[in-house]
Amino acid sequence: MHENTIQLTQTEFAKEIKEGLTAFPKYLSSKYFYDEKGDALFQKIMALPEYYLTNCEFEILSTYTKHLAELFSKDDSTFSLFELGAGDGKKTKILLKYLIDNNYNFDYRPIDISSNALSQLKSSINKEIPSVVVNPIQGTYFDTLKTIKDEQQNRKVILFLGSNIGNLLHKNAIAFLHQLRAAMHKKDLLLMGMDLKKNPQTVLDAYNDPTGVTAAFNKNILNRINSELGAKFDVEKFKHWEVYDPETGTAKSYLVSTCKQSIFIEELETVIEFEAWETIHTEISQKYDDQTVDWLAKASGFKVIADFCDSQSYFKNYIFQPL
Ligand SMILES: C[S@@+](CC[C@H](N)C(=O)[O-])C[C@H]1O[C@@H](n2cnc3c(N)ncnc32)[C@H](O)[C@@H]1O
Structure with a gap:
């Protein structure tokens, strides 16, 4: 990758993070889960017994x-x-x-x-x-x-x-x-x-494993903002939360702020305010x-x-x- 590609991507990243965190309700794009750490966490997700998607598709492609x-x-x-x-x-x-x-x-x-x-x-x-x-x-x-x-x-x-x-x-x-x-x-x-679409519990479990790998994956977006934009998120003050609506087939992932907090993001020269239990919507997984x-x-x-x-x-x- 050329240096100017990296810079362009970085500017795009900063712009989208600012847009999402200053919107109401707050949101971030799931495409930003994936850096070196995010890629490794997703590989762990694919190996989880609850994350049936990989094995099912593996079976289809093998058959x-x-x-x-x-x-x-x-x-x-x-x-x-x-x-x-x-x-x-x-x-x-x-x-x-x-x-x-x-x-x-x-x-x-x-x-x-x-x-x-x-x-x-x-x-x-x-x-x-x-x-x-x-x-x-x-x-x-x-x-x-x-x-x-x-x-x-x-x-x-x-x-x-x-x-x-x-x-x-x-x-x-x-x-x-x-x-x-x-x-x-x-x-x-x-x-x-x-x-x-399937048993709603099966869907919910796929994005909510008891070992916390999916939670770490979701929170990785905050780690990226910390390391790439000089923010000071304490990821322990956010809770991973998954919902699934069996009528629309839409599963949604959130990060929920467990307390009122202010986060300074150096590169954006912005302070992001969170009320207690305020959400950041991070991913859609449509069925x-x-x-x-x-x-x-x-x-x-x-x-x-x-x-x-x-x-x-x-x-x-x-x-x-x-x-
Ligand atoms: C959920 S993983 C699935 C990987 C693979 N397709 C599979 O089925 O195992 C999503 C992959 O898509 C990439 N990705 C996510 N959003 C993207 C986007 N908007 N444009 C390009 N790649 C994207 C991620 O980096 C990641 O490698």
């Missing part, structure tokens, strides 16, 4: 690998495999290994806001599946749309796994998918991992059903051409094709 590979390379042509929010690529490696072992022609272009996640991913793939050509792209989903659009030669297959789309409320998800559609041709495909997915796809210029479910009916991977 239907051949079927998916055939869809990716329908006409035997070379394709570029983009991945939005690739993280540690644990599940993607199942596909990459199969594609290499079966002589498919492709390159892999993981996209992530976290440069740490991308460099770890590239070196682990180089070690585990050295024949994969990896071209990482650092940036947000929105920043990288142009790079996706610029690929004119190869068929594009875009992975959006882990129900990452669920971090966007429906209106924003449609706006994003609409722009993604504009960067795709009719022959391209989008593989979406989407977490399904879906087939009807909602069909609606989202149509509203953004796609149709669903296939779906694959795990054995517990907790999670689905949908194939979206441009209309």
Whole structure:
């Protein structure tokens, strides 16, 4: 990453943190959970027994690998495999290994806001599946749309796994998918991992583990503001809180201030005031059903051409094709 990219990102970070903490009610974007510490905490979350999402999607990708590979390379042509929010690529490696072992022609272009996640991913793939050509792209989903659009030669297959789309409320998800559609041709495909509505307790437990890893992950955003913007948050004075509305399928994470407090943020030259029990909304994890997915796809210029479910009916991977 070039130095001016870092500076630009830092300015954007400072601007968004100020906007969110001076708004009422306060909010922060979940994309800022992910620095080196946040990436490591998310890997711990994926290993928690309560966080069923990873195992379910792992099962789907392992069961239907051949079927998916055939869809990716329908006409035997070379394709570029983009991945939005690739993280540690644990599940993607199942596909990459199969594609290499079966002589498919492709390159892999993981996209992530976290440069740490991308460099770890590239070196682990180089070690585990050295024949994969990896071209990482650092940036947000929105920043990288142009790079996706610029690929004119190869068929594009875009992975959006882990129900990452669920971090966007429906209106924003449609706006994003609409722009993604504009960067795709009719022959391209989008593989979406989407977490399904289920027993509300199961959902709630996935974001509220008793060991406190999810709480530490949520609070990492305050640690980042401390280290990158010179703030003085005492994370012990904030409580992680999760709610789930089974009607809308929206799970929301909050940080709740346990007392009245004033926090000075040096880089922003601002004092943020918290009343006792005031909230900061930090994440949305939307849950879906087939009807909602069909609606989202149509509203953004796609149709669903296939779906694959795990054995517990907790999670689905949908194939979206441009209309
Ligand atoms: C919940 S993790 C999921 C990782 C992987 N897709 C999986 O299913 O295991 C989300 C990943 O997306 C990245 N991410 C989150 N918001 C992003 C954004 N707005 N733009 C780009 N990457 C983002 C994070 O850095 C992280 O690596």
